[in-house]
Amino acid sequence: MSKSVTDVICPFCGTLCDDLEVIVSDDGKKIEDIYNACAIGAEKFMHAQAPERVKRPRMQQPDGSYKEVSYDEAVEYTARMLFNAKKPLMYGWSSTSCEAQSVGHEIAEKVGAIVDNTATVCHGTTLIAVQDVGIPSCTLGEIKNRADRIIFWGCNPCHAHPRHQSRYSVFPRGFFTNKGHMNRKVIVVDPRVTDTAKLADYHYQVEQGRDYELLSAFRVALRNEPLPETVAGIPREKIIEGAEVMKSGRFGIIFFGMGVTQSLSKNHNIDNAIMLTKDLNEFTKFSIMAMRGHYNVTGSGQVLGWQFGYPFSVDLSRGFARYNPGETSSNDLLRRGEVDAVFVLGSDPGAHFPISSVKKIAELPSVCVDPHITPTSEISKLHVPVAFVGVEVGGNCYRMDNVPIEARKVVDPPEGVLTDVEFLTRVNARLDQLMGGK
Amino acid sequence: MAEYIIKNGFVFDPTQGIKGDKADIAVKDGKIVKSTEVSSKAKTIDASGKTVMAGAVEIHAHIAGPKVNEGRNYRPEDKLFTYRPKSASSRMAGGFSIPTTFKTGYEYARMGYTTAMEAAMPPLYARHVHEEIKDTPIIDEGAYPVFGNNWFVLEYLKNKEIENTCAYISWLLEASKGYAVKVVNPGGTEAWGWGLNCLTIDDPVPYFDITPREIVTGLIEANEALGLPHSVHIHQNSLGNPGNYTVTLDTLKLAEGFKAKNKFGREQVLHSTHLQFHSYGGDSWANFESKSKEVMDYVNKQKNITVDTGCVTLDETTTMTADGPFEHHLTELNHLKWANVDVELETAAGIVPYIYSPDIKVCEIQWAIGLELALMAKDPMRCFITTDHPNAGPFTRYPRIIKWLMSAEARKKQIESFKHSAKMVEATHIAGIDRELSLYEIAQMTRAGPAKSLGLSHQYGGLAPGMDADIVVYDFNPEKPHKPEDIEKAFSAAAYVMKTGVPVVINGEIVSNGNKRTLWVKAKVNENPQVMRDIRDKFLRYYSVTQANYDVSSHFVPNPHVIEVDATH
Numbered sequence A: 001m002s003k004s005v006t007d008v009i010c011p012f013c014g015t016l017c018d019d020l021e022v023i024v025s026d027d028g029k030k031i032e033d034i035y036n037a038c039a040i041g042a043e044k045f046m047h048a049q050a051p052e053r054v055k056r057p058r059m060q061q062p063d064g065s066y067k068e069v070s071y072d073e074a075v076e077y078t079a080r081m082l083f084n085a086k087k088p089l090m091y092g093w094s095s096t097s098c099e100a101q102s103v104g105h106e107i108a109e110k111v112g113a114i115v116d117n118t119a120t121v122c123h124g125t126t127l128i129a130v131q132d133v134g135i136p137s138c139t140l141g142e143i144k145n146r147a148d149r150i151i152f153w154g155c156n157p158c159h160a161h162p163r164h165q166s167r168y169s170v171f172p173r174g175f176f177t178n179k180g181h182m183n184r185k186v187i188v189v190d191p192r193v194t195d196t197a198k199l200a201d202y203h204y205q206v207e208q209g210r211d212y213e214l215l216s217a218f219r220v221a222l223r224n225e226p227l228p229e230t231v232a233g234i235p236r237e238k239i240i241e242g243a244e245v246m247k248s249g250r251f252g253i254i255f256f257g258m259g260v261t262q263s264l265s266k267n268h269n270i271d272n273a274i275m276l277t278k279d280l281n282e283f284t285k286f287s288i289m290a291m292r293g294h295y296n297v298t299g300s301g302q303v304l305g306w307q308f309g310y311p312f313s314v315d316l317s318r319g320f321a322r323y324n325p326g327e328t329s330s331n332d333l334l335r336r337g338e339v340d341a342v343f344v345l346g347s348d349p350g351a352h353f354p355i356s357s358v359k360k361i362a363e364l365p366s367v368c369v370d371p372h373i374t375p376t377s378e379i380s381k382l383h384v385p386v387a388f389v390g391v392e393v394g395g396n397c398y399r400m401d402n403v404p405i406e407a408r409k410v411v412d413p414p415e416g417v418l419t420d421v422e423f424l425t426r427v428n429a430r431l432d433q434l435m436g437g438k
Numbered sequence B: 001m002a003e004y005i006i007k008n009g010f011v012f013d014p015t016q017g018i019k020g021d022k023a024d025i026a027v028k029d030g031k032i033v034k035s036t037e038v039s040s041k042a043k044t045i046d047a048s049g050k051t052v053m054a055g056a057v058e059i060h061a062h063i064a065g066p067k068v069n070e071g072r073n074y075r076p077e078d079k080l081f082t083y084r085p086k087s088a089s090s091r092m093a094g095g096f097s098i099p100t101t102f103k104t105g106y107e108y109a110r111m112g113y114t115t116a117m118e119a120a121m122p123p124l125y126a127r128h129v130h131e132e133i134k135d136t137p138i139i140d141e142g143a144y145p146v147f148g149n150n151w152f153v154l155e156y157l158k159n160k161e162i163e164n165t166c167a168y169i170s171w172l173l174e175a176s177k178g179y180a181v182k183v184v185n186p187g188g189t190e191a192w193g194w195g196l197n198c199l200t201i202d203d204p205v206p207y208f209d210i211t212p213r214e215i216v217t218g219l220i221e222a223n224e225a226l227g228l229p230h231s232v233h234i235h236q237n238s239l240g241n242p243g244n245y246t247v248t249l250d251t252l253k254l255a256e257g258f259k260a261k262n263k264f265g266r267e268q269v270l271h272s273t274h275l276q277f278h279s280y281g282g283d284s285w286a287n288f289e290s291k292s293k294e295v296m297d298y299v300n301k302q303k304n305i306t307v308d309t310g311c312v313t314l315d316e317t318t319t320m321t322a323d324g325p326f327e328h329h330l331t332e333l334n335h336l337k338w339a340n341v342d343v344e345l346e347t348a349a350g351i352v353p354y355i356y357s358p359d360i361k362v363c364e365i366q367w368a369i370g371l372e373l374a375l376m377a378k379d380p381m382r383c384f385i386t387t388d389h390p391n392a393g394p395f396t397r398y399p400r401i402i403k404w405l406m407s408a409e410a411r412k413k414q415i416e417s418f419k420h421s422a423k424m425v426e427a428t429h430i431a432g433i434d435r436e437l438s439l440y441e442i443a444q445m446t447r448a449g450p451a452k453s454l455g456l457s458h459q460y461g462g463l464a465p466g467m468d469a470d471i472v473v474y475d476f477n478p479e480k481p482h483k484p485e486d487i488e489k490a491f492s493a494a495a496y497v498m499k500t501g502v503p504v505v506i507n508g509e510i511v512s513n514g515n516k517r518t519l520w521v522k523a524k525v526n527e528n529p530q531v532m533r534d535i536r537d538k539f540l541r542y543y544s545v546t547q548a549n550y551d552v553s554s555h556f557v558p559n560p561h562v563i564e565v566d567a568t569h
């Protein structure tokens, strides 16, 4: 007899769907089926079952091959590496639980590490913009219940957040939106004709890297000030029409993604998008939200925030917390050769960092804690496989709108495989021994 | 557990009427006991020449949760020059107006505060609030979920369904692990969902067809029907606007005719918070003036109300409130960065930095109003010192406020240093008040009073046998001549603090992380299938999370202290 686990949280993207149903074998060991998840979410659950999964830590040998080691040895190597390093980088934290982040921070504080999460290559620019100009936002349920103007700027939820539109933003019927999609006008701003753009009522095919100009143009149009004939490749009439659509709504929202956070102008784009939102509040109700990628990158920013006061790129190496992206951010530190050991958990910089940074990681003492074999695990001196958070162990996570949801455990991890929290707690305890008297 | 005897201090304890007499306080198993009940092995703490009080109780501060943390994250500048490195018994800690959780616990403890209430918990974010509470060392904490703009409440009260409101409150307190019924800008925050507001108690809430008046009276009725330890705790409509004192009086009058019903010794049916922000006269910032007298005259004669002050400390700070429309109004006034979150079916929140400058007339007047409220209070057991942290200033300024309240000379000095002191004096009463609060009155306003208002006077706020051993020794000799600055210094860093029998501060330094607890209220009501159906229905149709993922599990509340209430009949 199989059993069904309901209200399961999907530990993949920032949409953090919490309505999955997972069918589990009677012995609680095997996932048989998944309902409600999108394809990428379902894939994540199935991956946990992959037969080639590594189940014990592996140490890279001088010839590049791997030797299986015990968790005790892995704890010892990790603790000593962090203990001996002058300025270790502890990176990732976006695909793990807040509980694990918290233990990680305690370790980082002890050894004087830099703690950074994936925002550093993604929405860090957003966080900087928020520090400049604030952010008017809301929860995703507000969109579902009230919003009649939906703008996707530089993001493509059809591919990156597949259930976003059906659960929250475009299709659902809510309290004041009982006609669902019919109540809403959708605007997409993207240089590419994406699947999201194809669904939209209005597609603004902005010239690559010209988002800042277009945002400014909308702000000009709202003020009824004169505009040039075209801005960023968009004719004046279309801009004025777009501004009208925005301000004629009862409740609007701008969702934005990497298309604006990492294109030319970076945080300045987001500054301007937020100020456009603020301007729109002179006419109607408007919000703005970042489409966060990893399922718990938001949580990492939260836990860092309440423990140290900054959302990413937090440097604890001087005995107190410092924050100065550009100086204390992972890629800048790696490129300048300022860190002497790298600990990665809950992310894959090997796949996402520039090659110059990846080479540096490969040269340094390094540990990668990850259930998968990843590009990062392949260049790390030590790979520590762990249980999948949200599949084999629970823990708290924060959705893209900062709503906290506690992920569930649906099956047991493979025999003997530690969880993130267990592994970190052992490293922490070992560090206490090493530091005894210090 | 260890035994202690705190010897020879000047004891101030309103619960026993002790006004500075020399006495010994004995402790056994985390509780205060009679001196004869400890053995000769009891460790002696010498408090001779010092002041001894119970641990102080914070009734209203924003110290944990989503808006507090947004404040931290979006204000890196707030951390400048504030960091303390870790020590053998403490984590690194920083931040000024929105300190990290570690710093929050340490700073309260250093000042002799051993319990604090987070003043506004959005239920959907309750898990976040509790994660932060868990990471705030030493102090016992509870959190007030907000009810005043909640769709269930609006719908039930529109139909005058008090019993259903009670059942829903009971359900939500348990789901969110909350302590009391908080109301912020009743109706106005729901209106903010459409960019609107309710500025009087008779402005109808868009769509829901109910008024703030009906929300407040309905919730008072429900609160007393349940017999909760605390009363309804209200942040009124029209906060921060010139002339708002009439709205304040209108709201306070809603308590008339209600009588407290509970087993905790609480006497009020309404707690009106940060009254400073609600005691404004004039009709513009140009003729802005104090109406503290009008408001306190009413409060003084109305025995079923308690209040807290919301004193302005003259600092750069970070305002944050569930009063979404107010924060939008504020950013339009000061043009500083604005954060806002609207929370589905429940509430909203906004954040804007603010600089209370001693060179700006309005800020000077606000400073005066906050102190006037406390100085005009006839019954210090019903008027409590707060800064509505961090709204009118950080809680770390309590020692300075105590100095101002205890010393007319300190107030005079402050008034003289203001840029617009003459105009300020004209618009306020402060210069004509020579009252100086006594240490006994301070103990009432910071200990016994708030504890009683919260329904916790059996365990907090006093030094009688049987109460929790939350004890503070200040290096302050009330019998010796002193300068105003000595008061601030003594209250800033206690000589000794004990939390439930564990020494946590010695000579102003943290020595232990204590054994912090989370307080929440479990109110038992009759089974109510209709309310359970309504809850299921709203989750299916309107919430963005499932009902099964809404409850805060015990994992987030590792050391609970549950107050039980039986409201079945």
Ligand code: SF4
Binding pocket: A010, A011, A012, A013, A014, A015, A016, A017, A036, A037, A038, A039, A040, A041, A042, A161, A162, A163, A164
């Ligand atoms: S949209 Fe994101 S969270 Fe939802 S099922 Fe797909 S991958 Fe998972």
Ligand SMILES: [Zn+2]
Binding pocket: B060, B061, B062, B119, B235, B273, B274, B321, B388, B391
């Ligand atoms: Zn408040």
